Amino acid sequence: METRRLQLLLELSRLGSMRAVADALGTTTSTVSQQIAVLAREAGAQLLEPHGRRVRLTPAGRRLAEHAVTILAAVETARADLHPSTDPVGTVRTAGFATAISRSLLPLVLEFADSHPGVRLITHEHEPAEAVALLGADEIDLAMVYDYNLAPAPLDASLESIPLWTARWGLGVPEHLAAGVSGNSLAVFEAFREHDLIGNSRNRADEDVVRVLTSMAGAGPAVRHKADSLDLVEELIVAGLGVGLLPVERPHRAGVRLVPLAEPEVRLRSYAVIRRGRRTWPPLALVLDRLTAAR
Template structure:
C-alpha cells in the first residue's frame, strides 16, 4: 500500500524539482524528504528517481506514479472537503419568534452563529407564540421561539422537542407613589384599579384572569 503522505511529497518533487525545495514547502528537512521518498520507492518496487549529473530527477516510472498520485490525492482531498461540508452548518434556517425575544435573544444569537458559521443563513419570521408553534408543526419553519405561562401549561403538538431558554417573572408596573409600589404586590389590593393588559383571547389575558382567580381577587377592570 502506497502511503498518501509520501505520494504528496512525490507530487511536490515533481513540481519543485529538489529535495530542498520540497522540504521548504512541506516544513521538513531535505534529509527527511529524501528518506520518505526512498521509502516510497521501496513500496513501489520500481526506481522512481535517477541521477542526472549532480541532480536527481524522476524516472519514467516516477512520472507515471505522479500521474496516479494526482488522481488519488485529488480524490482524497475531495472526500475530505465533502465530509467537512456535510458537517458544517450551512444554508437557510427559518426561525419563528415573537418580537421581544427576537430583539433581545435571537439577534445576538444570530450574530454569534454567523461569525462561527458564515455559510449559515437565518430567516426570521415575527409570529406570536401560538402562531410560531403552528408554523413549526406545519413545516413552515425549522425552529420556534415561544413562551408559556406556568398558570397555562401547554404540551404543544406531538413530535416537537423543547428546550428551556430561560424563566422570567411576570411584573406589574405601577405609577410612582402608588401604595403598593414599594413591596411585593397582593393582587387583591389592586382589584379596584384600572389595568392595561393583553387583549381578550390572548394567553396574557387568560393568565391574568387565572392569577386573579387563584388569589381570590376579582377580575380587573381592564383597558386592553
Template structure:
C-alpha cells in the same frame, strides 16, 4: 406503499378537525386535501375517516395510523439531520419564529454569533406568537422557534414537536407610582393582585398566552380584571401604566431599560419560561443545534441564574 405527504395531511386533520382548516394551514384547496385523503384510504385498504356534518373524525384505524405517521415523520427529520451532518458546513435558510421580547433582547446577538461561525447559513426571523408556533412548525413554515409558557398557562404537549429549555424570567406587576402604596415585603402574590382588583387593567390581545396569563393570575387571586386596553408590546404597556391608564403584569425582559419613576414594579411569584421548539427528530440537525447554542450564549447575565429546573 403509504405516501408520506398524505400521512402528513392525515396527521394535520387529527390536530385541526376539518378539511378546511387543514387546507388553509397547508395552502391547499379543500378539494385537493379531500382527494389526497381519499387516495390514502385506498392505499390503506380500509376507512380512515368518518364525516359528521362539517367535521371529520378519524376512525380507530385512522387514529392508529396517525401514531405511525408521527414516528415516520420523526425518523425522516432524523435522517435529514444525519444527511446535513454528513454534508458538513451549514448553508441555506433557517426559518426562525420568535416572540417580540426575545426578538429584541436575545435573537440579534445570537444571529451575529451564528453569522460569524456559519456564514453560509441564512437565518430568517418571523415574529410569531407562541400560541401559533406548533402549527407553523408542523406545516414546515418554521424550522425552529422560541416559545414561552407561564405558571398559570403551562405549555401543552404538542405531538410531533420537541423542546429544550433556554431560560426563565421573573414577572412583575406594573402600577402607576402615584397610585396605591407599595405592598410591604412578604405579601403574597394574590394580595398584591387583589389590591388592584378595582383598577383598570392592560392586557395583551385575546388569544395570546400573555392575555391568558393575566386573566388566570387575577382569577386565581379571586377576581376578574376589568380590561381597559389590549396591547401586545410591553414598552407601550409601561407607557400606558406611567400615564395612569391601568395596571399590568409584565415579564422581566419587558421592563429592561432605564427605570421610569412613574411606574412601580412589584415582583411576583410567577415565572415565564422560554424554550426552543422544533419538530421531533430535528434537535440534532446541525443548523438547529447551532442556533440553540448561539441563543444560550446570548441569554442576558441577569437570566443566566434562571436556567434549568426550579
C-alpha cells in the same frame, strides 16, 4: 428511480458485463439483471440490447448512465452536507416573540457571520400561537415561544420543546398608586381589584396568569385593554387606564412602578420549539446548541 439501480447501470456502462458489476458490488448477476429491468420499466425505455453473448447499453441506456453520474454525485453531496460532522450550511427559518429575537436570535446572527457564514437565519416576529402554527405548517424550522409557570401552555406531540431562559414578572402600576402596596401576589391583586388590567392583544398567556391569580385571591383586576407592545402597556399605565404585567428586568419609563409578585411568583418561561426528528439537521442543531449554551 432508486439510486441503487442507477448505480448498477452506471457500473455496467463502466465495466461492460453484469458479472463484473456483480463482483464489484458484492451481489449476483441475477440481481443486477432484475434491478436494471426494473429501472428500464421506471424509465419507460429499453436500456440494454444483446451484444453477442453479453448485453450492452442502448443509446437510451447510455444517456441515462450519463444522468446517473450527476444524480449520484448530487446524492453524495447532499449526504455529506447533512452529516453531523459537516460544517453546517443552510437557511434556518425562525419565528418568535420580540424579546426572544432580541435576546437570543440576534446575537447568533452576528456570531454566525464570523464563525459559520454558511448558516443564515431568517426571522419573523410572532406571538407563540402564531409561531407554532407556522411550525406545524412547516413554514419555519424553529419557533421561539413562551408561557408562564402559573399557566403552562400545551404542546402538540409532533413538536419538541427545549427550555431556554426564564424571567420574573411583576405588576406595573401608576407610580402614585404603588405606595403601601406589598405582600404576596394574591395581596397585590386584591389591592388592585377595582382597576382595569392591560392584556396582550395577540396572546392570551397574560390573561391566563391573571385568571389563576384572581381565582386564588378571590378577586382582582379584569382585562379591559389590550396592547401588543410593552412600551404601549407602560403608556397606558401612565395615562391611568389600568395596570399590567411587565418583566422585572426591563427598564421602565417614568411614572410606572413595578410591584413584585411572589408566593406565588410569576415567571415567564421561554422555549425553542422544533418539529420532532429535525434536531440532527446540522444548521438547526448548531442554532439549538448556541441557544441552550446561552441559557
